[in-house]
Amino acid sequence: MMIIIMTVFSFLICFFLCLPPSFMHSSFAAFVMAKDSGGHPSGGKTSSAESFCYTKYRYIFGVFSLWNPLKLVISCLILLNLFKITISTKEPDTEGNALLDLMLALNDSNGQTNWDPYLVSPCFSWNHVNCRDEHVESLNLNSLGFSGTLSPAITKLKFLVTLDLSSNNLTGRIPKELFSVAMFNFTGTHLACGVSLEEPCIPGSPLRVSTSMSRLKVIATSASCGAFIFLILMAVLAYRYHQFHKEKNDIFVDVAGEDDRKFSLGQIRRFSWRELQLATDNFSENNIIGQGGFGKVYKGMLSDNMKVAVKRLADYYSPGGEAAFQREVQLISVAVHKNLLRLIGFCTTSSERILVYPYMQNLSVAYRLRELKPGEKGLDWPTRKNIAFGAAHGLEYLHEHCNPKIIHRDLKAANILLDDNFEPVLGDFGLAKHVDTKFTHVTTQVRGTMGHIAPEYISTGKSSEKTDVFGYGITLLELVTGQRAIDLSRLEEEEEVLLLDHIKKLLRENRLDDIVDGNLKTCDRKEVETIVQVALLCTNSSPEGRPKMTEVVKMLQGIGLAEKWAKWEQLEDAMNQDLSLMSRQYIWAEDSCTDQEAIQLSKAR
Structure with missing residues (x-):
């Protein structure tokens, strides 16, 4: 009889646990739907008691929604216990019969035992x-x-x-x-x-x-196990409940005591520190694909198999590091263009500031020009021309279509990335600056790469869109020649270390063919000449003499280039004549000094 009762009871519990929440709470469903939509089932106002019941119901329903994963576990435990009890009716019977045979042989005439052969098991009573x-x-x-x-x-x-x-x-x-x-x-x-x-x-x-003590131990052990299981279940429920509310109430800053930072982030995603740890193999040194003034860049793989580039800012503790983070997130979130690197998301902790970008499969222009591994594809001339146009459009967008204007300040071949289709995108906006449209932006610290920095930026610290134009011109020369902006190896053959001076020297000697990268099998000579001319116009020593990026885009198409190039040649010829005259005057003055010294030495003593 006991087995039947326990079996029925266990199956009733299992049936209750398997019921869906919608069935268990069907009597409240209409009330909740009406409440969520601002109405009431009865059409009247909600009383304070009803409001209290509604609040309690929503809380209980939230807990039951977290209970579903545990239903199967509890059901299995109950069925397992029932199975053990069922088995016990067979095995202990053998032992019970043995005890009964023992008692018959011992002649229990005094009735010292209450061993009833009709009880289920000797273990119970x-x-x-x-x-x-x-x-x-x-x-x-x-x-x-x-x-x-x-x-x-x-x-x-x-x-x-x-x-x-x-x-x-x-x-x-x-x-x-x-x-x-x-x-x-x-x-x-x-x-x-x-x-x-x-x-x-x-x-x-x-x-x-002691029989009583032994049974007491069994009861205590069973109670302890039950309490332990109950605590585990409550801990799981509490954890799930905490996680549920944490996800709902998640905010930008996840460290107590930090200043709030309010950004217009658009569709940018916020990553957890753990996500990026897993994506980069705990920021393994083997995954480093780049390193700059603001930190290292790691290759990573998200849980959805998306490849990303994770930029970990290294100088967060310095004022520049915090400003760099705010600047980069704000700027990239509003600067959207097909030739600008898109920011996927970011991560913040009490000591870390991290930016996440899409991974560029073909890396950078600098890599494709000078760092190729055997068997990898280089850049042909049509691709280089497309890179020149794409970079110009991206820079034009920053200068002319963003308000306030954005200055890149470190434009170079290494900061132009290539996507799967070799389309160029400008990267590394950690060095970008806001520029008020009414004033020239003045910085207290020069940032950039030697060979790409405009002369006035080095001497005065003033940066404007014209400093970016200078860097773009040097980048065009890198595309044509495949060489670095500064190359000390040229000292073995000539005095020019800077790529710009080297190109001007070759032009004066009418050696245009020597300018072109030797790795290019074929190229359009006219297009090469156009890009070289635009590059030299962009690298004018005077910022006022450099074109705007809107003009650069037109000149790349041949619009207005001839007139500007003619003026540049006139100025360059005049400058070369002045330099030649100064050089001759220097030599004459040096000789006259020598003669004067000889005359003085020949005087009578």
Whole structure:
């Protein structure tokens, strides 16, 4: 009967756990829907009691929504326990029969035991018997006044650990299997241990097993296990509830005590520190693909298999580092153009500022020009021409279509990245600056790469869009020649270390073919000449003499280039004549000084 009751009870619990929340709360569904939409099921106003019930219901429903993953676990535990109880009705029956045979042989005339053969198992209610895992573990018949023989059926108690038959008037031979019991006591009996019934028996060690204490331990252990399981379930629910509200109330700054930073971020995603750790293999040195003044750039793979470039700002603790983060996030979030690097997201902690960009499969223009590995594809002339146009359009957007204007300040081949289709995108806006449209932007610190920095920027610290134009001109020369802006190896053959001076020298000598990169198999000479002319116009020593990027875009198409190039040649010729005259004057003055010294030495003494 007990088995039937427990079976029905267990299946009822399992059925309840398997019910969907919508079924369990169907009586409240209409109320909740009406409440969420601002109405009321009855069409009237909500009372304070109803409001209280509604609030409580929503909280309970939220907890039940987190309970679903645990239903299967609880159901399995209940069914497993039921299975164990069912099994116990078979195994303990064998042990129960053995105990009954033992009792018949012991002649329990005094009724010291209440062993009822109709009970399910001796483990539930038989006195003097203790069980563990549904098997008889201890049998204590000490001083109960038994007389008779010891039944061999006692050897069927395979899990017996403690046996105490002491102080009973028993006769017969002790089965040898009982000596394998861990603790036994046969003192005060007439049981024989050997072949002969007259052979004395080793008494063993006296044992006193408290049945009530043993059962108390079982109850305490069971209660502890139940409490432990309950605490685990509550901890899981509390954790899920905390995570649920944390995700809903997530804000930009995740470190207490930091100043709030409000940005117009558009569709930029906020990453967790753990996500980026996993994406970059814990920021492994093997994943570094670049390094600049503001930190290292790591190649990473997000959980959705998207490749990213993770820029970890190195100088967050300095004022420049914090400003760099705010500047870069704000600028890139509003500067959207096909030739500008798109910011995917960012990450903030108490000590880290990280920016996440899409990974450019073809790396940078500088890599494709000078750092190719064997077997990798270089840049042909149509691709180089397309890069020149794309970079010009991106820079024009920053200067003319952003308000306030944005100055890149470090435009070079290494900062022009190439996507899967070799389309150029301008990267590294960590060095960008806002420029008020009414004033020239003055900086207190020169940033950029030597060979690309405009002369006036070095001497005065003033930066404007014209400093970017200068850097763009040097980048065009890199595209045509494949060489670096500064190359000390040229000192072996000439005095010009700067690429700009080297190109001007070759033009004066009418050696245009020597300007073109030797890795280019074919190129359009006219297009090369156009790009070189635009580059030299952009690198005018005077910022006022440089074109705007809107003009540069037109000149690349041949619009207005001839007129500006003619003026540039006139100015360059005049400058070369002045330099030549100054050089001759310097030589004459040097010679005259020598002659004067000779005359003075020839005077009479």
